[in-house]
Amino acid sequence: MTGTTRRTFKNRRREERKRARGKKGSVYEEEYLVSSIGRMVEKLDSVRDETKKLLEGLVRRRMRERAIALQNLMEEVLANLEGCVREVFEEAGEVVNPEAGAEGGGKRVVPVIKKFDRVEIL
Secondary structure, three states: OHHHHHHHHHHHHHHHHHHHHOOOOOOOHHHHHHHHHHHHHHHHHHHHHHHHHHHHHHHHOOOHHHHHHHHHHHHHHHHHHHHHHHHHOOOOOEEEOOOOHHHHOOEEEOOOOOOOOOOOOO
16 A cells, blocks of 8 residues: 555656756646746846836946946837737637646636836826
């Protein structure tokens, strides 16, 4: 009986590693891509305020060209991410959460990407 439990645990752990890897062409690829985009949106939201402060600091130190380049890059990243979110998530606004399984009934909400506040001086 102990061997069966250990074997079940090993199989479950192996499946979790496969899921976390998200290898291209595997059954877990879509789940991995959806969660990656969600993490990217969260990371971008956490960096948004720091980027705004950096832009203001660059303008104060008369580094206008660098500030403009940074602002344009941030807007470009946001535009690309919005395109990815539209492509990956359904039009209805929700995707069944594959981690919850069919019995869990969990829903994954489309991440909301906030607009980047431009520095008005630029």
